[in-house]
Amino acid sequence: MTAFQLLVVFSVVSISLMALILHRLGQSSGLIFEDEAAAMSAFLDEFPESAVDEVALSVDGQTAMMTLANEPRLGFVRAIGKFTLARKLAPEDIRAAHLKGTELRLALRDFADPSFSIKFGSEEMSRRWSGYLNQQEEPKSDA
Amino acid sequence: MPEMPDLPKVEEFAGPIYMVLILLEIFLITGKRAKGIYETRDATVSVAMGLGSAVVPLLVGGAFLAGIYAILFWFYQFAPFKWEFTIWAFLACFLLDDLRYYWSHRFSHTIRWGWANHVIHHSSQHYNLSTALRQPWFSFTTGFFVLKIPLVLLGFHPAMIAFAGSVNLLYQFFIHTETVGRLHPWIESVFNTPSHHRVHHGRNPRYLDANYAGVLIVWDKMFGTFVPEDDSEPVRYGIIKSLGTFNPLRVATHEYVAIGQDISQRGLSLKQRLAYIFAPPGWSHDGSRKRSRALKADFVQKYPELAGQPGLPSLSALDASEVASSTKLGQGELVEAASPIQSANS
Known part of the structure; x- marks a missing residue:
């Protein structure tokens, strides 16, 4: 085995070991928003010029969707690791939207942010919030 | 042409050191309440990107790398004086290569073609020793190797320059941490430290485009890009538009894709x-x-x-x-x- 092959094998084993240790130490759980206000605060941290009308937090507390005052775009904020990622999405940013039961899946045109999903607390809620997308484009319902 | 000794391959012995120190930092953060944040997927991707940075250039850029080395050797023949490998020659080479690193790094932030490669290193919102290994895969495409030509013409053997660059990168591993606060003022005034490099990884407006140094922070002070860490404004790490993926292939290529979309x-x-x-x-x-x-x-x-x-x-x-x-x-x-x-x- 060459030194290079040894380096690759060592790296793969090391990465696996590190991931296992981090997982066992409880470092795999991403950030969770305590409530809608916390999600809104994280969103406004990135977009301080915006005003949020209404917020819906996912059941796992890791994603929130919001309507914005005087803006055609929808606001989203979600956990990425132990930090947050906020986006304003217009119809042209969304490649496809799928509603399946309480879960809304969005496929985006952004290569660096290709897709995410948000699971609502009830089908009524998921229908109502996907309706906001309907005002932009028709989501395909698999339900 | 002076004989070069068989210089140690830093990347071959550094791996175990990196992993031991990453594990130590993880235990200090999780067990001893040292400052810092780890997340499993983020750290895994960071270290995997480091592995990719060693493997990808050899798999897809072997000809590029050989070509770059050949060009440097071609220029080397024109050097009026050629340095033997002595400690003093190496220190001089290291100093000048650190200056070369400053400008190469600065161009990596101010020329989008360079940024498309370097953005990988800044793409995590976390900042810990694993972030140091989140390295670009396509450095051989930037063309910034031309900045090494003056060193070659000054008579430094390409292998000595490569070794100096490896030691420089080894040093920089240690400064990717929140666990270390500030060091002695004398050290902070001369060397790039964890505090100075935290600023470099910040996306707060005041911290943008600052502290490009490799080892010596004096280059930033000399060229007007030095910004000290301000305790009243904690560093927010990452890039202006954060990534929404942990997929290593997307992390490695996203800015090239964006360039492609823009120019088309x-x-x-x-x-x-x-x-x-x-x-x-x-x-x-x-x-x-x-x-x-x-x-x-x-x-x-x-x-x-x-x-x-x-x-x-x-x-x-x-x-x-x-x-x-x-x-x-x-x-x-x-x-x-x-x-x-x-x-x-x-």
């Missing part, structure tokens, strides 16, 4: 297409995006009491840049965002 827009002139490749990150033909100078200007307009602090423009500089910007627009030159300082990266 309809109705652009050739000059505009080239600007999407070589202008600073954040440049756009219609002024719809913001470069770091504009972000700093926005920040100062919102908080004028902070104007003129390190990393932030003064109010008078802001006025001058607005005049310059409007003049450019009047001449029908490349349209820029609010002001033309530097790039919207970190």
